[in-house]
Amino acid sequence: MNVPAPALAAPRAARRLTGELAALLVIWQRDMLHYRRDRFKILVTVLQPIMMLTVLGAGLASLLPATPGGADYRTFLFPGMLMMTVQAPAISAGVALVTDRQSGFLREIVMAPVRRETVLIGRCLGGASIATCQGALLLPLAGIARLPYDPITLALLLGEMVINAFMMTALGVLLAIAITRTESFYAVLSIVTMPLIFLSGAMFPVSGLPGWLFSAVLVNPVSYAVDALRRTTVARLPGPVPATLFDGPRWGGWRPPVLLELACIVVAGVAMLALASRRFSRNP
Amino acid sequence: MTTRLPPGDSRSAPGSEDAGSSPSAAAAVPVIHARGLAKSYPEGPAVRGIDLTVPAGQTFGFLGPNGAGKTTTIAMLCTLTAPSAGRARVAGHDVTTDAHQVRRHIGLVFQDTTLDQGLTAWENLRFHARLHGVPASTAQTRARELLDLAGLSHRRDSLVGTFSGGMKRRLEIVRGLMHRPRVLFLDEPTIGLDPQTRAQIWDHLHRLRRQEGITLFLTTHYLDEAEHCDRIAIIDDGQIIAEDTPAALKTVIGADRVELRTNDDRAATAQLRDRFGLDAVADGDSLWLRVEDGAAFVPRMCSALTVTIRSVTVTRPSLDDVFFHYTGRTIRETDQPEAGR
Structure with missing residues (x-):
């Protein structure tokens, strides 16, 4: 192949970039098309956290006497439910990758003159968008959790869900890339997701856990995701908040600020995505 | 023979290399050129060093029983598998060092469907077009033209999941042509289809050849299909054992x-x-x-x-006889062990 003239190199790189961006967009678009078409799935995925919030929340709320304008167990549970709502469709991005491999569609993607990283980033953006949409559907229930409909709080929660969804999607994609056998993938998925949620403080406070379990909480990125959401929900709450219940992961007694927590989530997401890309480039 | 550039696509693709030479010289450059192409897996060699030269506009058939190395050869020519040895240039680009450029200029129809069944025909085509850098407006006209040719215009907005096997295969061929490739690779394009549908697929391929002047490279283990080709290479156990026109191969039997x-x-x-x-x-x-x-x-x-x-x-004399002449087996015999899988 001829060596391109130096003058041509720059526009060629630019064309290359627009090509990759177009690919990214169309991969995202395909995921959104699938999402919009499956109304039933949208409903079912939202239903589970709603049931947990109303049934489990109502049952356990009696353990914690509510103060006027303050937090109770449902307030505590709400961020966890947001996380669970985001987590399921985000992990589905990995499932979609496995399905594409099974149906053969993955080969259509792999055959395209597009970088493998682009394919995975597109997938993650698609999964994160869907997950955020699902999470947004739950926000109107803030009232059940005794939260005022404060636009700033809701906007912040939505923003945090985007970040959390991205990290969870990256995890799902990494698992899908690392485990090529479909059956093993589903087995690993169920083994991995349960402790991620249970050891994140989504359902119960982590401060009471024994030391060895607490270390698991500290390395679990979902802990920071849940804690960031939780601190945002109560930040503008007029009434009192029970401190021990709403405590989060601490690094040797120091509680990292929300922004640092979010940064950790982004780093974890990017790291998993990079790992997945590397594997995918070698062995689709 | 003119060099065909994708319309509305200004990238310096295939024309740039042929620009200096005369059109007739460009036509003489083979679209597929492989020397000593080989692939070994830990289980053993799949392809044992083959040479191929396919000029532009030809329909080239790769004939052999299952497991002879047909699919592996296609995978190497399409940059999906790296060769263990040898070199190959497809559409003027090296398959190992310039995979992206090769992919821009080839279309590939796989053995089993790789369509998204949850999307419509048009959505599948649009996905492919965007992934291959075809501008949106070009994709529209191109899809209309190709769907017409395939007799699928009326199903443009139906979900692919509702298509019959033959329709899916035709749509897949249409999709492979969306970005105006110079070569269309077809791996067993009619496998698993009933005879009538197979005939339809061939009608479609012949129409495409006439209207698009495209090079077709296909594998098959149906001997009667090999007769549709300009040239045939018979592959057995990873090696080409004969290569010629169907008529010439038959005169070997005499x-x-x-x-x-x-x-x-x-x-x-x-x-x-x-x-x-x-x-x-x-x-x-x-x-x-x-x-x-x-x-x-x-x-x-x-x-x-x-x-x-x-x-x-x-x-x-049939190609079955030719195959028997070179290998001492009929294709059907060689297929037996895999028939039950």
């Missing part, structure tokens, strides 16, 4: 096969040897022999033989 049933085979055999110097072979309750021009031979034979002839069949 002659037509005349099969006759008589009331007295022994007398017929003797008379055939005496009058024509031909050795007839007894096969069950019939005799067969090879002659240069079967149609002309039959009347002469009928008037020369004194025994009663009950029936005569003349068969032109």
Whole structure:
């Protein structure tokens, strides 16, 4: 192949970039098309956290006497439910990758003159968008959790869900890339997701856990995701908040600020995505 | 022969290399050029060093039983698998060092469907077009044109999941052509389809050849399909054992096969040897022999033989015979072990 003239190199790189961006967009678009078409799935995925919030929340709320304008167990549970709502469709991005491999569609993607990283980033953006949409559907229930409909709080929660969804999607994609056998993938998925949620403080406070379990909480990125959401929900709450219940992961007694927590989530997401890309480039 | 650039696509693709040479020289450059291409897996070699030269505009058939190395060869030419040895240039680009450029200029139709069944025909085509950098407006017109050619225009907005097997295959061929590739690779394009649908697919491919002037490279283990090709390479156990036009390959076998049933085979055999110097072979309750021009031979034979002839069949040599000639097996025999999977 001829060596391109130096003058041509720059526009060629630019064309290359627009090509990759177009690919990214169309991969995202395909995921959104699938999402919009499956109304039933949208409903079912939202239903589970709603049931947990109303049934489990109502049952356990009696353990914690509510103060006027303050937090109770449902307030505590709400961020966890947001996380669970985001987590399921985000992990589905990995499932979609496995399905594409099974149906053969993955080969259509792999055959395209597009970088493998682009394919995975597109997938993650698609999964994160869907997950955020699902999470947004739950926000109107803030009232059940005794939260005022404060636009700033809701906007912040939505923003945090985007970040959390991205990290969870990256995890799902990494698992899908690392485990090529479909059956093993589903087995690993169920083994991995349960402790991620249970050891994140989504359902119960982590401060009471024994030391060895607490270390698991500290390395679990979902802990920071849940804690960031939780601190945002109560930040503008007029009434009192029970401190021990709403405590989060601490690094040797120091509680990292929300922004640092979010940064950790982004780093974890990017790291998993990079790992997945590397594997995918070698062995689709 | 003109160099075909994708419309509305200004990237410096295939034209840039051919620009300096004359159009006739460009046409002489083979679209596929492989030397010593080989692939080994830990289980053993799949392709043992093959040479291929396919000029532009040709339909090239790759014929062989399952497991002969056809799919592996396609995978190497399409940059999906890295060769263990040898080199190949497809559409003017090296498959190992310049995979992206190769991918821009080839289309690939896989053995089993790779369509998204949850999307409509148009959405599948649009996805492919965008992934290959075809501008949106071009994709629209191109899809209309190709769907028309495939007889699928009326199903443009139906979900692919509702399509029949033959329609899916035609749509897949359409999709492979969306970005105006120079070569379309088809891996067993008619496998698993009923004879009528197979004929439809071939009609479609012939129309495409006429209208698009595209090079087709296809694998098949159906011998009758190989007859649609300009040239055929017979591959067995990872090696090309013969390569020529279907007609030329058949002349290797030489002659037509005349099969006759008589009331007295022994007398017929003797008379055939005496009058024509031909050795007839007894096969069950019939005799067969090879002659240069079967149609002309039959009347002469009928008037020369004194025994009663009950029936005569003349068969032109088939590629099955060719395959048998080179390998000592029929394709069907070689397929047996895999038939049950």
